[in-house]
Amino acid sequence: MRVLLVEDDQALAQGVQLALSSQGFAVNHVSTGAAALSSIRSGDCDAVVLDLGLPDIDGLDVLKQTRHKFPRLPVLVLTARDGVDDRIRGLDLGADDYLVKPFALPELFARLRVIERRLGTASSHLITVGNVVLDSTAHQVQVDGEALTLSRREYVLLKLLLESAGRIKTREQIEASLYAWGEEVASNALEVHISNLRKKLPKDFIKTVRGVGYSVSVA
Amino acid sequence: MTSIRRYLVTLLIALLTLTSFLAALQSYRLSSAQAQKLFDDDLKALAASVLAPYLPDDPHSTSTLAEANAIQLWQGGQLVYHSAQTPETLLSTADGYSEQNFAGKRWQTFRQSIDDLTVIVAQPLQDRLALSDQVVLASIYPVVLSLPLQALLIWLLVGRGLKPLLELTRQLTQKKADDLTPLQLEQTPTELDPVLSGTNQLLARLDDAFAREKRFAADVAHELRTPLAVLQVNLHNAQQRWQEAGLADPDRIMPALQDGVSRMSALIEQIMLLNRTNPAHFSAKLQRLDFAALCREVVIDLYPQIERRQQQVALEGDESVWLDGDAFALKLLVVNLLGNASKYTPEQGQIQLSVKQEGQKARLVVEDSGPGIAAEEYSRVFERFYRVGGDRHQSGQPGSGLGLAIVQDIALLHQGTLALGRSALGGLAVTLELPLCH
Numbered sequence: 295m296r297v298l299l300v301e302d303d304q305a306l307a308q309g310v311q312l313a314l315s316s317q318g319f320a321v322n323h324v325s326t327g328a329a330a331l332s333s334i335r336s337g338d339c340d341a342v343v344l345d346l347g348l349p350d351i352d353g354l355d356v357l358k359q360t361r362h363k364f365p366r367l368p369v370l371v372l373t374a375r376d377g378v379d380d381r382i383r384g385l386d387l388g389a390d391d392y393l394v395k396p397f398a399l400p401e402l403f404a405r406l407r408v409i410e411r412r413l414g415t416a417s418s419h420l421i422t423v424g425n426v427v428l429d430s431t432a433h434q435v436q437v438d439g440e441a442l443t444l445s446r447r448e449y450v451l452l453k454l455l456l457e458s459a460g461r462i463k464t465r466e467q468i469e470a471s472l473y474a475w476g477e478e479v480a481s482n483a484l485e486v487h488i489s490n491l492r493k494k495l496p497k498d499f500i501k502t503v504r505g506v507g508y509s510v511s512v513a
Numbered sequence: 514m515t516s517i518r519r520y521l522v523t524l525l526i527a528l529l530t531l532t533s534f535l536a537a538l539q540s541y542r543l544s545s546a547q548a549q550k551l552f553d554d555d556l557k558a559l560a561a562s563v564l565a566p567y568l569p570d571d572p573h574s575t576s577t578l579a580e581a582n583a584i585q586l587w588q589g590g591q592l593v594y595h596s597a598q599t600p601e602t603l604l605s606t607a608d609g610y611s612e613q614n615f616a617g618k619r620w621q622t623f624r625q626s627i628d629d630l631t632v633i634v635a636q637p638l639q640d641r642l643a644l645s646d647q648v649v650l651a652s653i654y655p656v657v658l659s660l661p662l663q664a665l666l667i668w669l670l671v672g673r674g675l676k677p678l679l680e681l682t683r684q685l686t687q688k689k690a691d692d693l694t695p696l697q698l699e700q701t702p703t704e705l706d707p708v709l710s711g712t713n714q715l716l717a718r719l720d721d722a723f724a725r726e727k728r729f730a731a732d733v734a735h736e737l738r739t740p741l742a743v744l745q746v747n748l749h750n751a752q753q754r755w756q757e758a759g760l761a762d763p764d765r766i767m768p769a770l771q772d773g774v775s776r777m778s779a780l781i782e783q784i785m786l787l788n789r790t791n792p793a794h795f796s797a798k799l800q801r802l803d804f805a806a807l808c809r810e811v812v813i814d815l816y817p818q819i820e821r822r823q824q825q826v827a828l829e830g831d832e833s834v835w836l837d838g839d840a841f842a843l844k845l846l847v848v849n850l851l852g853n854a855s856k857y858t859p860e861q862g863q864i865q866l867s868v869k870q871e872g873q874k875a876r877l878v879v880e881d882s883g884p885g886i887a888a889e890e891y892s893r894v895f896e897r898f899y900r901v902g903g904d905r906h907q908s909g910q911p912g913s914g915l916g917l918a919i920v921q922d923i924a925l926l927h928q929g930t931l932a933l934g935r936s937a938l939g940g941l942a943v944t945l946e947l948p949l950c951h
Contacts, residue, residue, distance in 0.1 A: 303739050309746035316753060347739075374738040396742035396778045399749040401817075460820055462813045505828030505866075506812045511820060 295410045296320045298339035300330040300356070301372065302349050310343070313399050319406065327351030334360055334367065341409050343402075344389075346373040361388035368409040372397070404460070411457045421456045423510055425496060428456050437496060448491045450475045455500060455510045464507035516703040521674045525667065532663050536655035543651030551644060558582050558634070561596070583620065583635040590629075604633045612638065677702050681709065693720035727788070734785035741778050748774060783915035787897070790842055790922045799951055804834045804843065804875050805868045811847040812866065815855065823861045826851075830869040836949045838927055846923040849916040850879040850943055856910045858883035863938050870949070877945045880936035891933045895921045920945075927951075 297314060301307040302325045311321045322339060324330050327348040334342065342360065346353030357369055371392040391405050411421060411430075419431040427436045433449060435442045444452065454471050455463060463471075465484060472479050479487065488508060492500050501509050561584070585604055586594040592601055600615050605624040613622050613635065620635040677698050684696050695713040698705070752767050762768075812828055819826050854864045858881040867878045886894060886901055893899050900914040920943075924931045929947040936942035 303743065305743040306739060306746060309743060309750055312750050313746060313753070316750075374735050374742070395738040396745045396774075399746055460817050462816045464809065464813065503812065503816065503826055503828075505830070506809050506816075506826075509816065509820070 295340045295406070295413070296322065296338065297406065298330065298333055298342045299323045300327070300342060300348065300353075301325065301345040302347070303345075310399075310402070314403075314406075317403050317406075325349070327353065327356045330356055331359060334364060339367075340413060341368040341370065341406065343370050343372060343406075346371060346375055357389055368413065370402075370405055370409065408458060421453070421459075423456050423459045423512065424499070426456070426499065426510075428453055437494075442494050444491070444494065447472070447477045447479070447487060448494075450477055451487055452491060452495075455508060459510050460512035462503050462507045462509045468508070515677075515700050517674050517677070518704065520702070521671065524670045524674070528663065528666050528670065532659045532666075533656075536659045539655030540652035543654065544648050547644065547648045547651055558584075583616070583622075583633075585631075585633040587631040587633070588629055599635075604635060677705055681705060685712075693717075693723070734781050737781050741774065741781070744774050745778070780915075783919065786845060787915050787919050787922070790845065790919055790926065798839050799837045800840065801835055802838055802840050802843070804836050804838065804877070804947070805831055806833060807840065807844055808847055808866055808868050808877065811844060811851055815848065815851050818852070819855045819864065822855060822858075824855060824858060824864055825862075826855075826864045827866070829865065829867040834868055834870045834875045834949075836875050836947055837951045838947065839923075842923045842926060846920050846945070847877070847879075849920050850877075850945070853916055854879050854881040854883070854941070854943075857881070858940060862940075865936075865938060871946075873949050875947045875949060877947075878942055879945075880938050880942040881940040882936075882938040883940035885935060885940040886933065894933070895931075 297319045299307060299310060299314070299321050301310065301323065304325070307323050307325070311323050314321045322333065324333055325348075327350045330342070330344070330348075331351075333339065344353055344357060346357075348356065353371070353373075357371065360367060360369060365388070368390045369388065371389040372395060373392060374395040390409060393402060393405065419429055421428045421430065425438050429435070430453065435444055435449065435452060450472060451468065454468060468484060469479060488500060488502075499510055501511065503509055561582075582596065583599040583604065584594065584596040585592060585599055587603070595601060598616050602615075604613055604615060604620075605611050605622045608624050608626055611622050611624070613620050615635075619638045621638050621641060622633055622635040624631065624633045626632075677700065680698055681696065688696075693716045695716055696709060698709060701709055748767075748770055752771070755762065755767060808828060812826060816826070851864070851866065858864060863882040865878075865880045867876075867880075869876050890901050894901060895917050896914075897918045898914040921931060924945060924947070927947050928951070929945055932944045932946075934942045934944065
C-alpha cells in the first residue's frame, strides 16, 4: 500500500518512514500541507498519515479539503495536540482513525493494516488470525487448512471481526456493517449468527465482551 | 462620564434654591398680609381720628372705630376727645414717643402739641409685640415647613447619585470565584472610574495568568510529545536493526530504554491531564450525557491493552445512565480506573465494570482480581505522586502516581464521591458515585 506521510518533524518522519518501509509499505514523505494537498490531488497514494501540526496549513484544513475532494481516501491522523476535542473534530471531519503522539509503532502498523484490508490493496488477500485464514478474493475461510462452509452472512460477520482483530466491535457497529453489505439482521438474531459461527471456529476464537460487543484475539 | 460630586452638588444647589425660593415666596406672602393688616389698622385709626372732632361733644361717647388704640385730644388743658377705653387723665406729659401704663396695660404712646392742641395716641405694647411675632413667624413658617421636603428630596437624590457605587458593590459581591470577566457599569462616574478600571485590569491580569498557567502545562506537554515520539520511533527502529543483525542484549539495554521512554510518556501525559483537570482552573462544561455509553467507549478504547494481557473484561448494569457531566473529564476518569485495573491485575485476570442508576445518583464500580490495596493505604493512594510500595511497585508496572489524583479531581468537579474497598473478585473495588443533576 502506498502511504503518504505528512509530517513536518524531520527526525520523526525519517523514523516513521524507515519503520513503515520495513513493514512493506511504500512511503512518500512531505513536510507541508500544500505539498500534501498537491500529492493527494495527483492521486499517487492509497492512504494518508497526517500530522495535524503543520507549518503552513492547519492539518484539520488539509483533512477537510482532502475529505471534500477524495471522500474515500483513508486518512489516519497523528496529533501532538491535547484533548479529546481535537480528536473528535478530526474524526468529525472524516479522519478514519487517530493516534496521539508519542505512539507505539506496532499500533500504527496495526491501524494501517486495518485500512489496507478494508481497501483490499493488501499484497495478500489473506487475513490470518491464529489458525484461521480468510481469503477475501475466493470468499473462503480455512481453519488449520480445512475449508469451512459459511453462509454469506457468517462470512461477512467473520471478515468484519478479523479485520479489526484485537479490538471490540459493538453490536451497533456490526449491525451497521452488515446492513451496509445488504445483510439486514434483526438485533436479536445477531447472537444466533455469532453462536452458529462459533460452532464452526476454534473454541473461544470469538470472544464476547459482556455488555460491550465481540472481538477476536490477535494472538 | 458622570461625576457623583458634580451630580450631587448641582442637584443639591438646585434643590436648595428651589425650596428657599418657595419658602421666601410664601413668607413674602404671609408677611405682606400681616403688613397690609397693620397698614389697614392704621388707616382705620386715621379715619377714626379724623372723624373724632365731628362727633357729638360728649367726651364719654364711645367710638367703635378705633377700639384697639387709645386717642386723646386736648385743647387748652381740656380733654375734648378720647377713645373708648382711654382714661380721662393726661396720658403723656412730653411730646414724642414714650411708654405708659394705663387701663391695666402697657402702651406705646406718641404725643404731639401744636399751640394749645395736644394729641396723644397710644397702642397696647402687647398688640405690637404680637403683631411683630406674627410677622416674624410668617417669615419662618415656610422655611421650617420646607425642611422635611428638602430632607426627603436630598435622600432620594443622594440615593440616585450613589447608584453606580451600589451597582459596583452588587456586581462585586455576586461575582463567582471563577468569573474573571470585566465589571461593567452603564454610566461610570469619574470617582468610580479609577476603581473600575483598576479592578478590571486586575481581573484581566488574573485571567491572563490563569490562562497562561493552563496553557503552559499544555504547551510543555505538546512540545515534549513530538520529541518523545521521535525517541520512541527511533528506538523501535534500532531494536529492529539490533534483532536483524542478530546482536545479543544480555544486559537488556533495549527493554530498559523502552521502559524509560514509556514511563516518561506516561508521566508527561498524566502531569498534563492533572493540570487540565485541576478544579482551580478547569471549568467543566457540563452537558447531558450517557455515562453507560461513555463507559462502553472506554472499554472499547482500552481493549487492545486488556487483550494483550489476556484479561477478561465485562461491563454490567444499565443500558444507559444519563447525567450532567463533562465528557472529556469523565472519560479520562474511567480510562484511569480501567487502565489501573488492567495494569495492576496479573495476566489472565478478571476486570468487571458495573454502571447503574441508583436514585438520583449514577454508580460505577470497577473491580479486579488483582492483589488489591491494603486498607491503610486507601487514603494515601489519592495523593499526587504516591505509589503503593514506592518506586519498587511490586507489579513492576511503570506509573506516575498521578492517576488516582486525577480521578479524585474529576470526581470532585462533578460533586461525586469515591470509595475504595475489596472486591469479590479478590482485588480492588473502586466505587464512584455521581449526582445525575447539578
